[in-house]
Amino acid sequence: MSGARPAGVRRPGTRRPRVRGGRGSVVPDAEPRSYYDLPIVKAPVWTWEVPAYFFVGGAAGASSVLAVVAEATGNASLARTARLVAAGAVAASPPLLISDLGRPDRFHHMLRILKPTSPMSVGSWILALYAPAAIGAAGLDVLGWFPRLRRVAGVVAAGLGPALSTYTAVLLTNTAVPVWHQAKDTLPAVFAASSTMSSGAAAVLVRPADPTARAVAVAGGLAELVTTEVMHRSLDDDVAGPYGEGDSGQWGRVASAATAVGTALVAFAPSGSAGRAARRLGAVGMLAGAAATRWSVFRAGFASAADPAATVGPQRRRIAARTASDRG
């Protein structure tokens, strides 16, 4: 917090913030105190590029899987669409990641080492291997060259795609930001569902009549709604705050509304040209929903880091549980 002045200081002296018990906690509610209500952990310095990257990277990863499976079932046109979606989406990824760096000209330092303890390092390598495979597969497809090499590239991309879609969740949960870290078991599922939905929705946008594309989009949309709800519910009451209030709460509501309406449109719109337009509209809604979900999760981290009670509460409960089990 370089020189930044804390906002929202209520009164001098240490204070006891509102007491909210942790759901399912086995110990009495902690009563967190704080230092002038100042944050304890630092909010990220990341900007919009990061959730945008989560969105495009997720869509790319799932699309590569869709391409390979569609090809295996003989749906060549859907396979080609998915390959192109994957290539287009992943092409946008490196610029997003690089422009978020404080020193973009040094982005290559990311590939100095491979560090298993750093999801960002692991992810950089996944992206570095995935991008050429996905773009290569799409390029060879368009040119019609080397079909066997094209297939190999597609399989490599499909192998790395799921990792690309989900590692970003680990990137967030491996931080001290309470609302992210507490979602360590649930956030990857949200990102996987959201990625599946995006891949299906992007395919519906191009081929609104393809039943397989629609089915993938609808399945992804339903999974997105369920996994998001599960994640919200898994959080302690004094940590979950951001998802119910503030801008992350608003984005969360936008996300579920866009996803629900989009899913319904894609699922139930009739055939015919009016139906195609409705499905395309639904697909746009789902893509917007997937992006809004990422943005909501991203913004929640900022609110969570700013709230000392969210940091202190779970830690106090941990201490109390330890003390209780030592005694018992």
Next chain:
Amino acid sequence: MAFFTDTTVCIGCKACEVACKEWNDVPSTPLELTGFSYDNTGGLGSESWRAVKFVEQRLPEIRQQGAEGAFVAAGQQGPDLRMVGTDGFAGTPDELDLTRADGDGRALAVDAAAGAGDFRWLMASDVCKHCTTAACLDVCPTGALFKTEFSTVVLQDDICNGCGYCVPACPYGVVDRRPDDGRAFKCTMCYDRMKGDMTPACAQSCPTDSIMFGTWEDMRAAAGDRLEEVVAAGLPGAQLYGEDTENGVDGCGAFFLLLDDPEVYGLPPDPIATTKDLPTMWRAAARAAAAMVVGIAGVVLVTGRRSQR
């Protein structure tokens, strides 16, 4: 090597903050007042590698801590402050100034005429904890952060590309990115001075020896001794922070003697390096990824077959 910061003798002079800025060439921060205490630094960051916290506490709050404080056994009424110390340390809690100490570090009687008796200042110079298991170091994708031969954690600014991952990863909220520079910065425990057998600038400049510096073993011993003294003096809430090698970061290279709970000083009570949970997190991601593949494959197979029919 390690810092031991004994907050009971800190007088809030901020010599450490200034010495650190001077030696390490840390840019100045805009001169602003926070308006809530004499703490106008607000916390650690890229421009503040030492930050003196000023906690203002009213007497009822202090008394309550006495009754519930960490070192008062159940059923006890709290420390009898009249029993503590010899010189100038007799009186009721209202007559004691828990913010000022004599040469031996014992609290002095309050000058009642000055009306200073109804509250106390807790002051503490905060710093990077130089964790044994350092989350900032673990997550850094460039290897800019590393462990030195002194078991401290240092950030090489010629490697850092400003990815910003270390910032939310640090459980103590220490490291931050410099907005106009793009790279992250934090306390180095004066790596350059240590290489030349010198004491870090903050410890060197501290006029009350609140900041002590030495080998980790010596500092741990000093911390233990000082805690005993302070507990014997009956100061409520006295506790060591960060010295435990079993804590969530496997021990710190900077620990503190506090007079109240850590969160009162803006410190997390039970921080963990979240990289310790990485196996669980990767497993959750692998499960999600597998579910995604199975889900897409299943849906495509079912609808593909149906549409072929």
